[in-house]
Amino acid sequence: MKRVLLGFGLAAATAALLVAAGCASLATPEAPGSGSPSPAASGGGTVQASQQVKDGAQLYVNLACVRCHAPDGVGGIPNRLNVGGDSTVPPLNNTYRSSDEQFTNPMQITQVLDEGGIVSKKPGIVNMPSWKGVVNSAQADALAAYILAGFPHVGVTYDPDPAKAPDIYEAYACMQCHGQVGLNATPPPAPNPKTADKEVPGLRNPDDPVPQSEMRSFLVDGSIPDPGTKGVIFMPAWGQILSVDQIDLILPYIADGKAATKLPAPPAASPLPLAGGAAPAGGASPSPSGSP
Numbered sequence: 162m163k164r165v166l167l168g169f170g171l172a173a174a175t176a177a178l179l180v181a182a183g184c185a186s187l188a189t190p191e192a193p194g195s196g197s198p199s200p201a202a203s204g205g206g207t208v209q210a211s212q213q214v215k216d217g218a219q220l221y222v223n224l225a226c227v228r229c230h231a232p233d234g235v236g237g238i239p240n241r242l243n244v245g246g247d248s249t250v251p252p253l254n255n256t257y258r259s260s261d262e263q264f265t266n267p268m269q270i271t272q273v274l275d276e277g278g279i280v281s282k283k284p285g286i287v288n289m290p291s292w293k294g295v296v297n298s299a300q301a302d303a304l305a306a307y308i309l310a311g312f313p314h315v316g317v318t319y320d321p322d323p324a325k326a327p328d329i330y331e332a333y334a335c336m337q338c339h340g341q342v343g344l345n346a347t348p349p350p351a352p353n354p355k356t357a358d359k360e361v362p363g364l365r366n367p368d369d370p371v372p373q374s375e376m377r378s379f380l381v382d383g384s385i386p387d388p389g390t391k392g393v394i395f396m397p398a399w400g401q402i403l404s405v406d407q408i409d410l411i412l413p414y415i416a417d418g419k420a421a422t423k424l425p426a427p428p429a430a431s432p433l434p435l436a437g438g439a440a441p442a443g444g445a446s447p448s449p450s451g452s453p
């Protein structure tokens with residue numbers, strides 16, 4: 162499996178800018194040096210940082226922030242349907258933000274994590290989801306610390322282009338909102354108290370035969386709560402973030418109805434850093450990083 166070191170500032174920036182400049186492929190951000198550095202060799206380019214910043218770096222990967230905001234927080238992933246506003250996902254790294262938009266206070270970040278940033282109800286536009294109830298306050302603080310520290314390279318690795326359904330499900334944080342696939346799985350779906358269901362829907366549900374075509378358009382276009390609703394988790398639009406191949410791979414993995422009963426059991430999930438006491442009861446054993 163190709164795990165690469167998160168970062169290498171300039172290279173990442175160049176890669177992201179190339180994507181932004183309109184390369185045809187709208188797939189996952191290509192991380193620098195894809196496929197080459199092994200986890201063992203990756204120690205070389207890392208710097209010292211506090212445990213909180215390291216946890217933030219890991220969360221940036223596990224919560225799929227890296228998929229939308231790019232490695233090193235350079236932004237630039239196309240958001241082409243958003244004709245009225247920005248045509249890319251914004252950078253989070255102050256180095257790439259204009260001088261009047263610098264992050265100086267962790268609350269500027271934790272508030273967005275809590276409320277999301279709803280910019281458009283048009284289907285297919287990439288909007289910033291609310292992570293309320295998905296991310297606890299220690300995790301939000303760690304993310305903010307990592308962002309404010311300027312995205313230091315602390316040795317966190319990730320797979321730039323996961324190709325197996327369970328890896329895609331994990332890498333794009335489907336798991337963090339929907340819980341592990343299947344009924345009564347661990348972790349469970351995140352609470353979403355202001356909605357009718359009171360939680361994010363679980364996926365791979367034998368009793369709820371949502372057709373694959375419907376799932377596909379949900380995945381591509383996402384869902385946006387009505388204007389004015391705050392603190393509601395919505396389904397991000399992944400159409401410009403996931404490749405077509407990845408979408409084709411993930412759909413059978415989350416199939417509902419009869420197909421769901423025939424699918425093999427999913428792998429055990431590892432908890433996020435700083436999950437602390439909030440870890441689900443009887444949760445999976447914390448197997449560090451890439452188990453497959």
Ligand code: HEC
Pocket residue numbers: 221224225226227228229230240250251252253269270273274278279280287288289290292304397398402
């Ligand atoms: C599905 C894509 C997606 C994911 C995943 C995502 N973001 Fe965002 N994020 C966006 C978009 C698009 C915006 C711009 C929203 C706006 O303009 O209101 C944004 C905005 C932000 C902002 C405000 C930026 C500004 O310029 O004010 C912060 C902070 C942020 N995201 C942090 C994060 C963190 C931390 C994570 C991981 C927990 C994350 N995002 C995950 C798409 C995403």
Ligand code: HEC
Pocket residue numbers: 290291292330333334335336337338339353361362364371376377379380384385394395396397399411415
């Ligand atoms: C930030 C949280 C979040 C993330 C991340 C997320 N989802 Fe969702 N998803 C939701 C919410 C909330 C809904 C329900 C939206 C609604 O009913 O309006 C939903 C709905 C869905 C549905 C429709 C389910 C049904 O029964 O109708 C599918 C399919 C789905 N998501 C797949 C995925 C996949 C695959 C991923 C990863 C690529 C993913 N989601 C990532 C929050 C999320």
